[in-house]
Amino acid sequence: MYEDEGRADELIYEEVYIMTFYYSIKQMSRSPLKSILFFLLVGVSAFLLALGGGLSKMNAEMMREFEDIFTTVGTVDQKDESVVTIAQWEADKKDYVYRRHGVPGKWISNAVLDFEGAGYMLEAKQRPYFGARIEEKVRGGGDRYLLVVELTAEVSDVLEHSVPMRVNKVLGGGLHVGDTVYICDHYGDGDGSYEPRRVEKGKTYIMELNESSPVHGPWVEHIAPEEYVFEYAAGNSVASCQYTMDGDRVFDAAAEAEDWNTFDEVTEGFYETERGKRWLELAKSQEYDFYTVPVEPVDGTELLLPFYRNEAQITEGRDITEEEYKEGKPVCLIPVELSRILRKGVGDSLTLPLYYAAYAPAERFDGSFLTSILNARGKVYPVFCEQDYEIAGIYENTSVLAGGEHDLAKHEVIVPWNSIPENAWEDNIARFEPMSEGNTSFRIPNGTIDDFMEAWEKQGVEGLDIKFYDKGYSQLQSGIENRKLMAGIFLVSGCMLAVMILCFFSNLFITGQQERIAVERLLGRTKKQCALSILTGLFVLALAGTAAGSVAGWAATGSAVEATESTTEFDTTFSNTVIDSGDGEETEITAAGQKNGAEMAALAGCMLMLAEVLISVGFMRQVLRKEPLQILGGLEE
């Protein structure tokens, strides 16, 4: 008969559910102390969970931002091992000037930086820069520097003051035949035995000239100082300065035989001789030089300190991506000035025929740094690698104005290290200097400086100075760790409190209501209805407490975010960068974008409710397992 009444029962059940809800809440409300306590404690749990979750999320977001903002870069500098005194002839004083400067010991290979425990993100490499001959003239030799000319002495005299000589032939540079220029052995490196050389009237000499200082001496008394006439000094000669990958000089007989600024007398058939041919090659090489831009291969843009310090910034296009660096894609960054000279923009192709390498900071390119770009055979270095690079970005560099050996060169092109075949330049090394801040750098994960240094010190390598630049991350790290710990404590205590509260009150509201459950069963309620009757009120109360606690936790997280935003302004005051640059400028970096989304509070609330459902259903199942008679019998006893 009851099966037949099933449909009617279903209709009744809808009302019964409402009635169940009503009585469940009613009975809950009639034990107000327990209910309020439960509500409050669930609320506190939800508050702690929401706050802990919110702070954790905020911390995670901050850490992600920090990882973007902060990078830890190290530079390596080989320390000077000794100090030497150099006697330098100064013509205007007609005496030697003694200068002291540091001298590094035996060059240390960057291989020593490859050690266990370094944990590089980008490994330490001593970077060369390359010379690339491009289509447009980018450097002015003009009439001031790197001139290769034949000069005929107008008088016979020692070059200890400005001596007039007439331009006889111009092999390189912007002087004009017939002009009179003044030559002086103004500065002469040496050990104190250097004597200014002598020229004979009517004889022709070939020299490489660079503009030096205002003219002086008896031959220029007719020239007023305000006319600003400058003398020239003989510069680089035809000797090669080629090096091996190990930093050893490649033997060149010409280099062995002469001073660095030797000049030759031009006689009949001179250009048929070996030296004569070298002078012609030198003139050619300097012509090359005017069309040369420095190209620096690197594993990451941030390894270049001007970029790291935001003194150089990409103003058009984009940076070279990590993947492009890794895979050695032919993409490059060029400075604004070069893009204007070349009339090339982002996306255009730039052919870079690389023909020499110099192991020195790239900014040295801007001076007359290289002794020679002739190899040991007396020839201009041949191109060792040529490929088309796509211009990914154009950068503007203000660090050039500041100067310093870790700046960029004026027209420096930046390319991925891996875009050039490994050691393809080994026969084209025109200069070799020890590792320095300007060309040896690496990147390690933030906060691992101490670990790195500990591992480094175990290597026992001496003579290298390692500096780190982290924009103040180390100082902030402890604060971040504290916040992480605080969030963790809130989360763990919230979880523990939640579990304890839920277990205690579930026991109180469910196991403690066995009699009610048994009576309801006697009155004909099914187990499911009994469970609903007991749990509905419990869930409603838990839901209310959870919602209130979560909202409070969310609001508290919001306050924490506001407090953080008002106090967390990260600048590089504490960073080595500022200390090192000494310019007193602060780069402020704000950890912006910390949004207090409600999702963590909602998630915490949902998790708490889920725990409540699981725990209370567990308790309910235990109670419902007992038969009503068993329960009531036990109670009557």
Add this chain to the structure above:
Amino acid sequence: MERIEVKEVSYSYQNKYQKIEAVKEVSCTFESGKLYAITGESGSGKSTFLSLLAGLDCAESGVILVNGENLSEIDRDACRRKQISVVYQAFHLFPLLTALENVMYPLELQGISRREARKQAAECLEEVGLEEKILGQYPKMMSGGEQQRVAIARAMAAKGKILLADEPTGNLDSENEAHIVELLKRMAHEMDYLVIVVTHNPEIARQADVCMRMKDGRMN
């Protein structure tokens, strides 16, 4: 006309130490309009027998027919909701509901509106002789006799005409006991209930229409 037929019913259960054969091959018949008393010593199996009649457990063997339907084959929850009510010595009222709400509860469980349930519950409470002032009181504010009357009123409200009572006067003084016995008799004789009372109380046994005795699980 309510009728319960018990045929060769046996039931045993396992306690912590041994298997207890609580009911052994009991056969009997109960009809409405009569007050039945089942007596026996503690452990004789009378309360277990009552729970079998209430459908709170199933007989191991034998058959219990309630109005001709085998109790082990029908929805026993529904049966208790609609036909069989049980009252106990300890009353087992909902402590957080008032007397009126305790009686309304089974009515609303059957889908009766709250207003109608309130009306019918008040009638039931009046029927068992409780004054109106008791209606809003919680069980802990009432005497044992009042609580038992509320329990009986709740049983009456369920509309079933079979009332099973397990020691209904066990916690009552003699005056209240007399009132309850009188009420049970009235229910049987005037309201045509089938009332089965399990009791130690010889007075109830004396006043019952039929008195049965159980010993060692067997019905004499």
